[in-house]
Amino acid sequence: MSTATIVSLPDQSTARIPKVNFLTKENGLLSWLLTGDHKRIATLYLISITFFFFIGGALAALIRLQLLTPGAELMATDTYDKVFSMHGLIMVFFFLVPSVPATIGNFVIPIMVGAKDLALPKINLLSWYLYVIAGIMMIYTMSVGGVDTGWTFTTPLSTHYLNTHVVSAGLAVFVAGFSSIFTGLNFIVTIHKMRCPGMTWFRLPLFVWSNYAASVLMVLGTPVLAITLVLVVLERTLGIGVFDPAKGGDPLLFQHLFWFYSHPAVYIMILPGFGVISEVVSTFSRKRVFGYTAVAFSSVAIAVFGFFVWAHHMFIMGISNYSALVFSLLTMLVAVPSAIKIYNWAFTLYKGSITFETPMLYALGFMGLFTIGGLTGVFLGSTGTDIHLTETYFVVAHFHFVMVGGMLMSFLSGIHFWWPKWTGRMYPEKISQFAAVVTYIGFNLTFFPQFILGMLGMPRRYASYPPEFQVLNVFSTAGATVLGVGYLLPLLYLTWSLKYGAIAGENPWQATGLEWQIQSPPLTENFAETPIMDHEAYDYDWLERKQASEVASV
Amino acid sequence: MNYISPVLWQFISRWLHDFPLFPPEASTIAPQADALFFFMVLVSLVGLTVVVLLIVGFSLLYHKRRHPHAVQIEGSTLLEATWTIIPLGLFLIIFVWGALVYFRIYTPPANAMNIYVVGKQWMWKVEHPGGQHEIDALHVPTGRAVQLTIISQDVFHSFSIPAFRVKREAIPGRYTTVWFQATRPGTYHLFCTQYCGTNHSHMTGDIVVMTPEDYRKWLQGSTSGASLAQDGERLFASLSCNACHNTQPDARGPNLVGVYGSQLTLSSGQTVTVDDAFLRQTILNPSQGATQGYATIMPTYQGQISEEGVIALVEYIKNLSTDYRLQQTLNTTEIPPEIEGKATGKASAGSGEVKP
């Protein structure tokens, strides 16, 4: 028992991938394009968001290359403006928002609650198609010349002062929004109505809780973004609107409506990541998550408070000092549940039996980076320091620590964690551990210098900058190169593992979730017969007893 | 160090030579904002250290090799309460402290010298009360509170002076204010930090802080001959504002002398305090600010006066303390051509108006 791994694979000489599984059940392109199976839709999503991630990543590489030198040498400023706008739009709406929920969530939530599928399989497929349509519109926008509004569509700039493709970009985001609404709606219905016998709310894995909270935000926030974009498009096409100060409208109203969605959107992006971390930390320390209830409710608290902090994006925009006060206070309150989660995860390790497979490495990386990302958020939530730091690279660094350091780390953690379940094969452990470490180092090198740049006052969205900021920017670009390697490696070895990976068997991680008690890859209907949940979540004693009895019966 | 390529070495040393890690503190508010900043850095470091220590410590102590069997623990209300209440307390301290700094930065002292700033794609235009105009530069003296009244002519901009730790959004159609008191002479960066279109990154400039004597010399050296209020006076005459606002007993418009800062009852029955924003709004869109007892016959000047023109008029009305200056405009017959150009030529779509 003194081995440093918990991986337990079946005997490779005899093990086979089960003949019947959701991947092999039906063949042909149509069986994929018309599927109602949540696991197949998750696979479709995984392919499409990976595609957009690498487009967004290529744009990020261009940004970093441009910023290698103080002048606008690589690209003209208008090209640079388009590049960072497309980077933001693609990464936010086509990668981060759907990343964990639409792929991992889609794949495991129905299994975790003990259901055969999401409650509304057709709607699930519809949301993937909406995503694809939106993606095509975005690619169209990019190929006919792009858009340079930034991802925020700030009026009146976007409505009256730009002649790029704002309308098609806005409509793409509008459609993508409905894709995300339907995903969220589907999750909520599934979690409410599809739980198997014995699966009470407090026996749900924490991944389900955090996705539930994120879904509530999707369902309530995204429509507001949708109507806001409709108004922007109408204002742009008809030349009249509620956001144009020259006609009596108010550009600040746009800010309010936009951030009413876009701040909760940050939690839409990060909450599912929290869920992944809960699963992974528990599994690799062989312990129930410390303070299950507190972690579950902190997700809900983030969702609730998350709706009432949007104006902290507008502290310097001439909202009244007193409303700034209220929103600052609420921002401080929303920071607390995140702190609770971090410490609960840390204490999950206490008296555990810890191993460091790749998902765990990513998860530990997440905890460090998210702590920094969260704490720097407090700098921006505090009104006094926000004045100096907002709209600078400090903000850029902050949200990349949360979004990339937090969300992307947890996404990769989750992908590695559920990869054996998804494909039936293991990824290569050594090289993936290496990739995790490379990602971690590259990430810090890329984004930590940006905090200092922000403190120095370097504004975001600048194509050129004063020469004294060059050194830190060079560090950042160097780090981005390392980070790029860290992201390309998983793409390569995960693809490799599809054919050559070791057969994983049912439960390579000795994890307790319902998804680990069925074959890998799962059957189309997940369970041969309806499971009955007779134990708490993360009950490792139950797992031991179960395995002991299986051995005995054999 | 000879074995390092001399070219590379030069390159590196040039980098290292010009490599700030912390911005200069050149205003009275900067040390105060920085004190809070460093307090937060401290809190963050402590928080981060605790998290890292816990993770590393537990990882070493409870590695599977050393600790093959996990001990199940449900949780601990006491511990959870601890890491709820301590962060909450710290965050609340940061909140209160931050709010104090915020109110200080956005509440100008009464005796502050007012300078107008107009943002437009992609330049900053600065109008000093003495009539000095600047583009992409702002000269200010040390030891004197300076208030900026900022407006944008087109899209959102943001007037940011990192060395002073102040920043304020320039919003189309409404005045915003920020103030500072510079402490150290020197030249500092001025950035537009709100993305404002193609040449956003070129919308930069210099903040030149001077000693009071140098500043006085600069003021004298760069005056355009007429103060901002005098510009306004000429505009007042050329737009025939004085046809109605002429202090005569039978005047069709209300008397503007001393109106700035006073309480005014509008025809709608509302009482308002006359400030910059109100004057601007009433010039551009008179119907909403009609004084009680006067017919709403004043035409709208929306789209007819540039933001600079409005600023000149506001500054003029602000400084009207006696009838005398107003009477003078009635005698002005010829209109200086450059003012006329300013009054009509620069009208742009971006000029909006203020909301109540």
Place this chain on the structure above:
Amino acid sequence: MSDSTTIANAAVAEAGHPHHGEHPPFQRHHFESVVQQFDAANFAMWLFLLTEVMFFGGLFMSYLIMRNWYYPAFVEGSHFLSIFWGTSNTAVLITSSFTVAMGVWCAETRRKKGLILCLILTFILGLMFLGIKGIEWHAEWVEYHVPGLHFSAETFLNPASAPEVYKEYHDKPLSLGMANKTELYFFLYFAMTGMHALHMVVGIGILAYIIFRAWAGAYTTGHVTFVENFGLYWHFVDIIWIFLYPLLYLISRHQ
């Protein structure tokens, strides 16, 4: 809701015991029981309506703010909306809500003819609503009140130029600045009624499909979820109008 649940239960009872693998034909494979299927679909519909509330919420918010700022423009703008057509449309829509509710009842009690009749009536009333809306929009077009495309503030600068409205309300001329703000009123009017009409069009499209299916005998075999959810949607669209009508037509009209 409780009615329909019992009926769904009845359907389960009739269709046999689902646990023995004998599902009623309309039960999707991934549900354990018809009740669960019905509950899920119903719950999803309510959630969807919640997103719709948020969607319209953005418009209502904009309306409230703009109305607060440009009160006179909004009052005089509303004088150009026809109370007669507005009220008729409200009546039409409320009646259609009644017919659709009757339709759901017919489906639950398995009255095929009644169901088809009610649905067709709803269909006609829906078209009538759109027709009346078209008449109103046409009137705005004639009066140059279509913002962006066909707009002039003349009738607000010089109210006597629109004698019919002037006769009734004796509007004072608005100043140029305020008169221009009526364009915002009409923009919001068109955005809100247009978005509402779009929902009506979608609803009528779905309704046509339901009528087609009902004709073929669907919905009267105990599985009424789709009709019931459509009814919820239709009521929701109705309720949006119940808010739009007073906000756009009635409030402060006589001030």
